[in-house]
Amino acid sequence: MKKILFKGCGTAIATPFCKNGVNFKEFSKLIEEQIENKVEAIIVCGTTGESSTMTEKEKLETIDCAVKVSDGRIPIIAGTGGNNTKSVIELNKKVEKLGVDGVLIVTPYYNKTTQKGLIAHYTEIAKNTKLSIILYNVPSRTGLNIKPETAYELSKIKNIVAIKEASGDLSQIARTAALCRENLSIYSGNDDQIVPILSLGGIGIISVLSNIKPKYTHNICKKFFEGKIDEATKMQLDAIPLIDALFSEVNPIPIKEALNMSGYDFGIPRLPLIQLSENKKEKLRECLNNLK
Numbered sequence: 001m002k003k004i005l006f007k008g009c010g011t012a013i014a015t016p017f018c019k020n021g022v023n024f025k026e027f028s029k030l031i032e033e034q035i036e037n038k039v040e041a042i043i044v045c046g047t048t049g050e051s052s053t054m055t056e057k058e059k060l061e062t063i064d065c066a067v068k069v070s071d072g073r074i075p076i077i078a079g080t081g082g083n084n085t086k087s088v089i090e091l092n093k094k095v096e097k098l099g100v101d102g103v104l105i106v107t108p109y110y111n112k113t114t115q116k117g118l119i120a121h122y123t124e125i126a127k128n129t130k131l132s133i134i135l136y137n138v139p140s141r142t143g144l145n146i147k148p149e150t151a152y153e154l155s156k157i158k159n160i161v162a163i164k165e166a167s168g169d170l171s172q173i174a175r176t177a178a179l180c181r182e183n184l185s186i187y188s189g190n191d192d193q194i195v196p197i198l199s200l201g202g203i204g205i206i207s208v209l210s211n212i213k214p215k216y217t218h219n220i221c222k223k224f225f226e227g228k229i230d231e232a233t234k235m236q237l238d239a240i241p242l243i244d245a246l247f248s249e250v251n252p253i254p255i256k257e258a259l260n261m262s263g264y265d266f267g268i269p270r271l272p273l274i275q276l277s278e279n280k281k282e283k284l285r286e287c288l289n290n291l292k
Helices: 024-036 056-070 085-098 115-127 148-154 170-183 191-199 214-225 229-238 240-246 253-261 278-290
Strands: 008-012 041-044 076-079 102-106 132-137 160-165 185-188 204-207
Touching: 008 214, 024 056, 041 056, 056 076, 056 085, 085 102, 085 115, 115 132, 115 148, 132 148, 148 170, 160 170, 170 185, 170 191, 185 191, 191 204, 191 214, 191 229, 191 240, 204 214, 214 229, 229 240, 240 253, 240 278, 253 278
Parallel strands: 008 041, 008 204, 041 076, 076 102, 102 132, 132 160, 160 185, 185 204
Antiparallel strands: none
């Protein structure tokens, strides 16, 4: 049996920016709130964290902050993916020294690669770190899909322990689960598919929703694992309007607005992302208030 980094809700945490860089006071405050509300892990410097517009120094300081605030209470997983294999390996070495529990590595984007190239890319990364690796499949952003057969080959590598599946293709996810079984844990990468993926043997969610509804998202998973499938399903369906509002524009535009509405000072996204359109703010506020 491979190592399980976490089971349940992991928050793909947003990064609050200010004129001097990262607002570590607000970031620390949100992490404490997450831990208080029972999330099982924090994923730092992923898509929701706007890692693509952060300097390496900012990434390392933000990851270090998360590790120190958590202080071993829950796992901290660092987003270290990129489209340069050598750079990913070097970044992994640096975050390993910070004490993270694992890394989330997105598929290469823009230059992309073939399925054989994916196997070579992840194999080389895995050889050069002791950390547990979560593959990240999000073809809508990268233009590259991890096929079930490729996931199966990668699942044979000891420290490749899981996949974050954000393809949205439940048939593909079912095939991946059927091929890989206990050799590759599956996390939903989409908040509107938590229960469907758990029903296929998934073990949790890497969530945007939980930034603002941590206990709620945790409880969807908890109720499912307790066998209260009807309750988990109702919670999933009740959350759909808010989830839709959180993805009404490119993530993390709406979630940063939602955090500001919830009393945090998370500022605005960095360019090329911009603030949420005015006509979508009221709908977001309404959905935020409606989900208890």
